[in-house]
Amino acid sequence: xxxxxxxxxxxxxxxxxxxxxxxxxxxxxxxxxxxxxxxxxxxxxxxxxxxxxxxxxxxxxxxxxxxxxxxxxxxxxxxxxxxxxxxxxxxxxxxxxxxxxxxxxxxxxxxxxxxxxxxxxxxxxxxxxxxxxxxxxxxxxxxxxxxxxxxxxxxxxxxxxxxxxxxxxxxxxxxxxxxxxxxxxxxxxxxxxxxxxxxxxxxxxxxxxxxxxxxxxxxxxxxxxxxxxxxxxxxxxxxxxxxxxxxxxxxxxxxxxxxxxxxxxxxxxxxxxxxxxxxxxxxxxxxxxxxxxxxxxxxxxxxxxxxxxxxxxxxxxxxxxxxxxxxxxxxxxxxxxxx
Amino acid sequence: xxxxxxxxxxxxxxxxxxxxxxxxxxxxxxxxxxxxxxxxxxxxxxxxxxxxxxxxxxxxxxxxxxxxxxxxxxxxxxxxxxxxxxxxxxxxxxxxxxxxxxxxxxxxxxxxxxxxxxxxxxxxxxxxxxxxxxxxxxxxxxxxxxxxxxxxxxxxxxxxxxxxxxxxxxxxxxxxxxxxxxxxxxxxxxxxxxxxxxxxxxxxxxxxxxxxxxxxxxxxxxxxxxxxxxxxxxxxxxxxxxxxxxxxxxxxxxxxxxxxxxxxxxxxxxxxxxxxxxxxxxxxxxxxxxxxxxxxxxxxxxxxxxxxxxxxxxxxxxxxxxxxxxxxxxxxxxxxxxxxxxxxxxxxxxxxxxxxxxxxxxxxxxxxxxxxxxxxxxxxxxxxxxxxxxxxxxxxxxxxxxxxxxxxxxxxxxxxxxxxxxxxxxxxxxxxxxxxxxxxxxxxxxxxxxxxxxxxxxxxxxxxxxxxxxxxxxxxxxxxxxxxxxxxxxxxxxxxxxxxxxxxxxxxxxxxxxxxxxxxxxxxxxxxxxxxxxxxxxxxxxxx
Ligand SMILES: Cc1cc2nc3c(=O)[nH]c(=O)nc-3n(C[C@H](O)[C@H](O)[C@H](O)COP(=O)(O)OP(=O)(O)OC[C@H]3O[C@@H](n4cnc5c(N)ncnc54)[C@H](O)[C@@H]3O)c2cc1C
Ligand code: SF4
Ligand code: SF4
Numbered sequence: 001x002x003x004x005x006x007x008x009x010x011x012x013x014x015x016x017x018x019x020x021x022x023x024x025x026x027x028x029x030x031x032x033x034x035x036x037x038x039x040x041x042x043x044x045x046x047x048x049x050x051x052x053x054x055x056x057x058x059x060x061x062x063x064x065x066x067x068x069x070x071x072x073x074x075x076x077x078x079x080x081x082x083x084x085x086x087x088x089x090x091x092x093x094x095x096x097x098x099x100x101x102x103x104x105x106x107x108x109x110x111x112x113x114x115x116x117x118x119x120x121x122x123x124x125x126x127x128x129x130x131x132x133x134x135x136x137x138x139x140x141x142x143x144x145x146x147x148x149x150x151x152x153x154x155x156x157x158x159x160x161x162x163x164x165x166x167x168x169x170x171x172x173x174x175x176x177x178x179x180x181x182x183x184x185x186x187x188x189x190x191x192x193x194x195x196x197x198x199x200x201x202x203x204x205x206x207x208x209x210x211x212x213x214x215x216x217x218x219x220x221x222x223x224x225x226x227x228x229x230x231x232x233x234x235x236x237x238x239x240x241x242x243x244x245x246x247x248x249x250x251x252x253x254x255x256x257x258x259x260x261x262x263x264x265x266x267x268x269x270x271x272x273x274x275x276x277x278x279x280x281x282x283x284x285x286x287x288x289x290x291x292x293x294x295x296x297x298x299x300x301x302x303x304x305x306x307x308x309x310x311x312x313x314x315x316x317x318x319x320x321x322x323x324x325x326x327x328x329x330x331x332x333x334x335x336x337x338x339x
Numbered sequence: 340x341x342x343x344x345x346x347x348x349x350x351x352x353x354x355x356x357x358x359x360x361x362x363x364x365x366x367x368x369x370x371x372x373x374x375x376x377x378x379x380x381x382x383x384x385x386x387x388x389x390x391x392x393x394x395x396x397x398x399x400x401x402x403x404x405x406x407x408x409x410x411x412x413x414x415x416x417x418x419x420x421x422x423x424x425x426x427x428x429x430x431x432x433x434x435x436x437x438x439x440x441x442x443x444x445x446x447x448x449x450x451x452x453x454x455x456x457x458x459x460x461x462x463x464x465x466x467x468x469x470x471x472x473x474x475x476x477x478x479x480x481x482x483x484x485x486x487x488x489x490x491x492x493x494x495x496x497x498x499x500x501x502x503x504x505x506x507x508x509x510x511x512x513x514x515x516x517x518x519x520x521x522x523x524x525x526x527x528x529x530x531x532x533x534x535x536x537x538x539x540x541x542x543x544x545x546x547x548x549x550x551x552x553x554x555x556x557x558x559x560x561x562x563x564x565x566x567x568x569x570x571x572x573x574x575x576x577x578x579x580x581x582x583x584x585x586x587x588x589x590x591x592x593x594x595x596x597x598x599x600x601x602x603x604x605x606x607x608x609x610x611x612x613x614x615x616x617x618x619x620x621x622x623x624x625x626x627x628x629x630x631x632x633x634x635x636x637x638x639x640x641x642x643x644x645x646x647x648x649x650x651x652x653x654x655x656x657x658x659x660x661x662x663x664x665x666x667x668x669x670x671x672x673x674x675x676x677x678x679x680x681x682x683x684x685x686x687x688x689x690x691x692x693x694x695x696x697x698x699x700x701x702x703x704x705x706x707x708x709x710x711x712x713x714x715x716x717x718x719x720x721x722x723x724x725x726x727x728x729x730x731x732x733x734x735x736x737x738x739x740x741x742x743x744x745x746x747x748x749x750x751x752x753x754x755x756x757x758x759x760x761x762x763x764x765x766x767x768x769x770x771x772x773x774x775x776x777x778x779x780x781x782x783x784x785x786x787x788x789x790x791x792x793x794x795x796x797x798x799x800x801x802x803x804x805x806x807x808x809x810x811x812x813x814x815x816x817x818x819x820x821x822x823x824x825x826x827x828x829x830x831x832x833x834x835x836x837x838x839x840x841x842x843x844x845x846x847x848x849x850x851x852x853x854x855x856x857x858x859x860x861x862x863x864x865x866x867x868x869x870x871x872x873x874x875x876x877x878x879x880x881x882x883x
Binding site: 094095097098099129130131132133134136137138162164165166205207208210231234235236237238239302 | 367369370418420421424457458637654655656658659660670671673682685686688689690691694
């Protein structure tokens with residue numbers, strides 16, 4: 001047995017025993033400390049942390065998910081201590097769930113088109129004896145779906161607001177040939193039961209921050225941003241708010257009713273729709289989401305909080321743009337949709 | 340930011356005060372600076388309101404705004420920056436209206452024009468700091484002004500609680516406006532400020548009397564009541580804070596739905612008011628004092644409603660199911676008016692509730708002045724026969740600091756022949772301990788909330804009358820645990836009424852300089868707490 005010391009960003013120390021061959025993630029879970037993590041196989045990068053002292057061995061992982069392995073970066077789901085470890089976690093104690101991540105059953109209530117190649121999926125949770133019947137999550141979080149008939153799991157961010165009716169809404173971009181995409185595009189029907197785990201994730205609003213908020217999304221990355229904006233609409237904050245949303249082609253743009261709803265709820269929200277390969281008549285921004293962000297920040301504003309959500313390539317570009325405009329790293333909040 | 344208004348303020352070698360990006364309570368720099376500005380504006384409104392009161396044409400809406408706005412700035416009440424931006428804009432409009440009505444232009448805070456964006460406001464904040472003018476006026480003056488301001492906040496909180504129950508008195512609005520106007524004049528004479536502090540103490544006595552009349556007039560006279568402190572199976576709502584009116588509204592919004600309502604913290608005394616006790620679904624009390632709320636709320640299987648202080652940052656585990664009301668606020672947490680309470684019932688139904696009924700445990704509360712004075716003959720008899728040798732009133736707030744064990748030790752070490760009276764949330768440290776009985780009465784009498792100090796004073800005066808002596812000659816010792824600004828108001832009342840030998844702890848206020856502490860000790864007989872057992876011995880020795 002070795003001992004692991006988990007050190008949260010806000011200075012909380014948690015000690016957990018670890019058996020030989022056990023990962024840090026599993027050891028913590030055995031103590032009912034559920035650290036943010038998702039895929040469990042070294043690919044998603046959600047369980048990224050930093051070891052400051054102690055020796056360990058890393059199981060197989062994707063180098064994309066762990067760019068800083070040489071500097072003590074680890075993926076906790078793959079990290080097996082050799083001796084006592086001190087692990088620095090990049091989040092606060094409040095982000096560590098003390099309850100097991102709930103497993104829920106939900107029934108498909110509706111499936112509607114949401115722009116070319118994307119669907120709005122609405123589910124109704126089945127009441128649970130210990131969890132109740134509400135949809136209790138923090139805007140920005142996601143649920144993990146088991147693809148019906150398969151063992152595999154896929155993550156989808158919630159697009160609606162927490163509610164006591166048990167309703168969950170998702171915006172899903174179909175990936176040709178993809179497992180869940182194929183199910184949703186060809187088989188799924190109203191009334192189907194789905195198995196879900198969640199909510200998970202710590203992509204959320206820094207509510208207390210007075211800075212302008214710039215939300216940037218691309219492709220399949222709309223859902224959590226829509227949820228954050230809907231949440232903000234409930235609180236009528238004073239700071240300037242921007243949504244930059246990019247797609248490849250015009251017909252993939254989110255339905256205009258959605259933008260209208262957001263504008264109605266947040267009078268000060270400015271929406272920039274970016275299309276990478278627009279047609280002749282396109283009246284919005286021509287270029288990628290990152291380029292649109294560049295143009296927006298070049299207009300000049302008080303140093304903002306930047307929320308990024310989308311596929312890794314878009315995130316990399318947008319992060320570089322924000323950095324070039326002197327947005328400090330700790331003011332950039334990122335949700336990567338790499339599965 | 341700079342804030343030193345509460346007991347848990349950051350203390351270093353160089354002095355007391357929360358001066359980094361975030362206070363110990365979680366109040367951030369922006370919110371703290373905006374609170375300072377709002378208070379500065381209230382001083383300006385007070386200048387005009389004072390004038391209008393003197394001319395016999397008060398603006399009732401402005402008086403009411405002052406109470407509410409001051410209340411939002413108490414410790415652990417409102418952390419919502421955006422709400423303060425709104426109130427600053429509103430305060431400017433109210434000032435304009437009063438200026439118009441007064442037909443004159445006053446200087447100082449009355450002339451202050453807030454910037455219309457956040458950056459501008461934050462740039463203005465330094466003029467509004469509690470320490471503004473320190474170099475010229477000196478630390479004693481700044482500290483004493485702070486005592487007046489914080490006392491005033493406490494007075495405003497009590498007056499607001501009374502107002503929501505329909506009890507307002509013009510003298511209160513006038514007194515508060517006068518005090519704000521006094522602070523706006525940046526007084527420098529220590530004796531003048533002390534006199535103002537005592538006047539405020541007297542005003543607070545009136546305010547506590549008003550609140551007592553509001554509470555008993557609306558909900559009946561508190562009576563000794565057994566309160567269940569273990570849960571019963573079923574859907575559940577938890578109501579915390581101090582506001583009886585909000586609790587009643589939650590009870591109304593959840594009745595006949597199979598939902599049980601539990602009180603938390605300082606709402607425990609609600610069970611002793613007949614009209615609230617009459618709700619069959621007011622099921623019991625859950626949890627302890629405010630500082631344990633993060634664990635308690637996370638474990639509670641239903642929604643939580645926060646009606647006043649003390650609020651701590653809501654954890655993700657219960658962020659969606661905690662709601663604020665009245666002066667309370669936290670960024671991103673839903674704020675409810677009385678018309679919005681359906682969501683509380685909806686949340687209670689959707690959440691699991693308690694699966695099982697725990698074995699019943701109860702405590703007895705509700706010894707308000709009528710209950711105690713109703714037993715006055717017994718009490719007096721017991722004192723005369725020597726069965727009761729001494730009374731200790733252990734009252735006030737609780738907090739997380741280790742030094743607060745003093746109060747637990749104190750209550751447990753009180754000898755068998757002394758009676759313990761308690762009020763405020765500090766009592767959670769000992770109110771489930773077995774104190775037994777004395778002279779046929781329970782040896783621990785729970786008088787209620789911190790504002791029930793009024794009840795305690797009425798009891799003390801009645802006893803003094805019965806024994807033909809003054810309150811200071813009674814075998815009674817007051818042990819006050821202070822935490823926030825309502826305690827400052829109560830403290831000033833005790834001083835103003837000439838009550839001596841008040842033991843104050845667990846630490847002395849950070850805004851009191853050594854010179855000010857000397858004044859309190861030498862002139863008013865205030866005693867800083869030392870060791871529980873030594874303090875008890877000293878108290879009993881003095882009385883014997
Ligand atoms: C935290 C998080 C939140 C997310 N939120 C959203 C959201 O809100 N909306 C959204 O649309 N997406 C979201 N995603 C992405 C989502 O989880 C899926 O990755 C995406 O929908 C693709 O899943 P799939 O099962 O349809 O495709 P997959 O089965 O994963 O296939 C993806 C691609 O790989 C190819 N492929 C599959 N198997 C093979 C193979 N054996 N050999 C070669 N190629 C193969 C497929 O043809 C396809 O092009 C999120 C991801 C994460 C991590
Ligand atoms: S209220 Fe107390 S803890 Fe909060 S900032 Fe002020 S002094 Fe510090
Ligand atoms: S008695 Fe004081 S500390 Fe306790 S809840 Fe009331 S205000 Fe807060």
